[in-house]
Amino acid sequence: MKISSKAAPVRFEGVGKTFGKDVVAVDSIDLQIDAGKLVTLLGPSGCGKTTTLRMIAGLEMATSGRILIGERDVTRLPATDRDVSMVFQSYALFPHMSVLENVMYGLTFSGFDKGEARSRALAGLELVGLKGFDGRLPSELSGGQQQRVAVARALVLEPQVLLFDEPLSNLDAKLRRQVREDIRAIQQDLGLTVVYVTHDQEEALAVSDEIVVMRNASIAQIGTPRQLYDAPIDRFVADFIGEANLIDCTIVRVDGDQATIEIEGYRHTLPSRDLPPGPATLAVRPSRIVIGSDAGISATVTKATYVGVRMEYTLTGAFGQVFAVQDNVDDPLETGAEVKMTFADRGPVLLPEG
Structure with a gap:
């Protein structure tokens, strides 16, 4: 330029x-x-x-x-x-x-x-x-x-x-x-x-x-x-720059620069950002939440909203409440549906303390 x-x-x-x-x-x-x-x-x-x-x-x-x-x-x-x-x-x-x-x-x-x-x-x-x-x-x-x-x-x-x-x-x-x-x-x-x-x-x-x-x-x-x-x-930055779901998790293992986290038995590997094993906070964008896997975190669809180009869902479970979006508007999930929730391979990020 x-x-x-x-x-x-x-x-x-x-x-x-x-x-x-x-x-x-x-x-x-x-x-x-x-x-x-x-x-x-x-x-x-x-x-x-x-x-x-x-x-x-x-x-x-x-x-x-x-x-x-x-x-x-x-x-x-x-x-x-x-x-x-x-x-x-x-x-x-x-x-x-x-x-x-x-x-x-x-x-x-x-x-x-x-x-x-x-x-x-x-x-x-x-x-x-x-x-x-x-x-x-x-x-x-x-x-x-x-x-x-x-x-x-x-x-x-x-x-x-x-x-x-x-x-x-x-x-x-x-x-x-x-x-x-x-x-x-x-x-x-x-x-x-x-x-x-x-x-x-x-x-x-x-x-x-x-x-x-x-x-x-x-x-x-x-x-x-x-x-x-x-x-x-x-x-603050995670929540202010675009929407982010903040979820409590546990870092169960750190291998080099990679960490394995666990939420209700579901495990996911992502960059550790120099965090040690123990309690942590995970930030997940709505588009990085995957709904409908055979295994994962149990959740209930408590709100489903059609906004034209996508569906917006509120999912509630023992982890609290998250906001998720899906491009599939032809087969929407119904309010009250019991689903399994996982995360996309890329996107979720651990938040350093402070």
Whole structure:
């Protein structure tokens, strides 16, 4: 993938943000965002992700530590002196201006003459698939089109870093999927450095090169979508990145880097993750639960839901309750059915303590 000549890395060195005397919004984090990558800050409300984004933008000032964009220390610089652009959740389009005027606004404000601003704005609209929409008002556009205008307005400034704050939260499910694909395609085509904030796990998995999972003002884990999904560091990450069933088990044997676990007589071998024999916690994704084996863990189907492309089941047993999905919608299991449950060869993961 190419990297834009203007794309810059972002580095946090012990950055903290405190509001008032005792409200810690961000607690001394270290973070490296490489140039040309799309990195998502993901976490529940109040975890510090939006404050972190706003500190990159200069809309909030760090209480401690250093923020670098490229090799430049921007910790104390105002937003106007940082080469970043931000796409807000609300789009923040001027309703009385045409689409073209909205996209030109930042360029004109930055000192470009009208001719060059117009040329850049038209190119930006073409880039986001809105060629020919320049004369319309924002009210004449769909939500997805308005979001693209906001993206175009940010892109034409050719920032070192492009920031997105919950950009899809105002769109319906189908539009969210389309616009997130658009944003990802533009980012990859242009080689932009993008920092993206969302609380939507699926959205983060779909668009990111790396995901920074935040919890309680700090970083819980950083990794690629696959790393976080397949090897979560703890219960919080396992449950937050996609759905995970957390099941008590016993590690009965460890051979090298492989462990054998047991649940109600059923045994399964998987990576040990340096855990010793004894009680442990297993995280199993709903799609990795296999229903209908001749042997396995006894369970009862307590809920069966048809959602079009798959069946969703709640299974209850001595182990507690788990959520499972199956692609077979033609022969669904009935509520009350007694079944045996096992796990797919790959997918279940032991969770380190802590």
